[in-house]
Amino acid sequence: MQTRSKSGIVKPKLGYAVQVDYSTTEPTTYSVASKHPQWCNAMNEEFQALQKQGTWTLVPCSFFQEHSWLQNAFLHGTLKEEVYMAQPPGYIDPTHPSHVCRLQKSIYGLKQAPRAWFESFTSQLLHLGFIASTADSSLFIYTNNTVIAYLLLYVDDIVLTSNTPAYLDHLITQLSTVFDLKDLGIICWIPNLPSLPVAPTPDSLYMKVTLYPDPHGYRSLVGALHYLTFTRPDISFSVHQVCQYMSAPTTIHLAAAKRILRYLRGTLHHGIAFTPGPLQLSAYTDADWAGDPDDRRSTSGYLVYLGSNPITWSAKKQPTVSRSSTESEYRALAIASAELCWIRTLLKDLGIYLSQTPILWCDNVSALAIASNPVFHARTKHIEVDFHFVRERVLRKDLEVKFVSTIDQLADIFTKSLPTQRFIDLRRNLMVSVPVIEGGC
Known part of the structure; x- marks a missing residue:
């Protein structure tokens, strides 16, 4: 009988080793640290030291935010037209079964309902002293001496913010007397x-x-x-x-x-971290020429900063096919310039006036030349007139166009798929990151 041992086949002997690591991992959040007594003691000692040194004082927030919801919003609108509807099944008036309903107020399903509701709510806000923003019809502004309040309406949702919490309570009470308003508290x-x-x-x-x-x-x-x-x-x-x-x-x-x-x-846990700084308005624009394999249309992208904080961005396919990368980049410039002009108008409504000219950053030299030079170019004669809007703004000194290298083009993340490391680098420049508490445990 031929066995494995006689044939020189030996089963290998397996050995196992275990290493115990007694090092303590530092917790990254308060919720994790609070579960361990030793970290609680360390945090208490640190907090007492901060209080002893007078590191901070508690002050009220400059602006307070509230969220409200209007129940049955479309039922509050008053109709200007003469509209009739059949009595609802199951609720027909037994004394007048053949009658129909003549609507006095708007109701769900009417094409006039959204506008009737908006006009009803707007008239009430104007009666309370609010002013409608010229840049955004759903934004309303109230100023009276030291009190400043902003109200943003989206269908039946209301976002309120003010530097005076007492006025917020007063406003909610006033609106509740007219509309069926539900206070949802602080935005969360x-x-x-x-x-x-x-x-x-x-x-x-x-x-x-x-x-x-x-x-x-x-x-x-x-x-x-x-x-x-x-x-x-x-x-x-x-x-x-x-x-x-x-x-x-x-x-x-x-x-x-x-x-x-x-x-x-x-x-x-990633989010945008806003930091204080000078109010300089700038935008990065980019385009991926003929990037869509189906229709060969280009994708425009822009990123607008106020100071060092991103405030608006966009990734959108261009409506027509561009004949060159220069043309697609020029169209992207025009779209971003229109956005900058709108933001300037909105900031003026909010009482914020910019002393410096907004800057448009683009990585295409030819597109910058077309935007800065109003001379007729044969290669741009087919471009729609509205895209030459950026030229007019540059000539009026409302905008300034500058070159930025492709490596530093932050809008690149809005126009195409990127390698992982490039994506992470641009994401960091967008200030999208995990929040960090400095100076603590």
């Missing part, structure tokens, strides 16, 4: 995503194409992601991509949307 929203594997970037790769059987679910998911881009500029381009396939989504597009969710899962 906490996202909650299920457990998902994380992704380093929100962009994904293509795979086998199959029509997705539930387009409604896809649209709902993408709509929620689009809403999130208001505070997460780092996902703007990815969401812009998946938004283009709402009518007939495939498994590719669903996988791309799910990858954005996995990316968000790994960056839940």
Whole structure:
């Protein structure tokens, strides 16, 4: 009998080693540190030392924010037209079963309802001393001596902010006497995503194409992601991509949307950190020429800063095909210049006047030459007249266009998919990062 030992086959002996690390990991958040007595003692000692040195004093916030909701908003509008409707089934008046309802107020389903509600609410605000902003019809401003208040209306949601909390309470009380107003308290929203594997970037790769059987679910998911881009500029381009396939989504597009969710899962605590500084308005503009393989249209992107803080951004496909990279970059310049002009108007409504001319940063020398030089160019004669808006603004000294290298082009993140490290670097420049508490445990 031939055995393994006789054949020289020996089963290897496995050895195991265990190493115990007694080093203590420093907690990164207060909630983690508060669960350990030794860290609680250290935090208490540090806090007592800070109080002893008079490190800070408690002062009220300069502006207080409140969130309110108007119940049955569309029912508050007064109709100007003569509108009739049938009595609702189950609630027909037994004494007049053949009669119809002549509407005195607006009701859900009427095309006039949104405008009637807005006019009713606006007239009440004007009666209370508010002034409508010329830059945004849903923004209302109140100033009286030292009291400043801003009210932003979105359908039936109200955001209030003021430097005087007593006036906020007074305003809510006044509005409640006219409308069915529900005070939701201080603005607070906490996202909650299920457990998902994380992704380093929100962009994904293509795979086998199959029509997705539930387009409604896809649209709902993408709509929620689009809403999130208001505070997460780092996902703007990815969401812009998946938004283009709402009518007939495939498994590719669903996988791309799910990858954005996995990316968000790994960056839940990321946010924009606003810092004080000089009020200089500037914008970065970029374009990806013929980047869409389906229709060869370019994607424009811009990022607007007020001081060192990003305040608005966009990733959007251009309406027509550009014949050159210069043309696509020039169109992006025009779009960003219009946004800068609108922001200046909005800041004036808020009582903020800029002493310095806004700057547009672009990485295409030819596009800058076209914007700065009003001389007729044969290669630009086909460009729509409205895109030459940027020329007029530059000539009037309302804007200043400057060159920035491609490496320093911050709007690059809004026009194309990027390698991981490049994406992370640009995301850091967007000031999207994990909040850090300095000087503590």
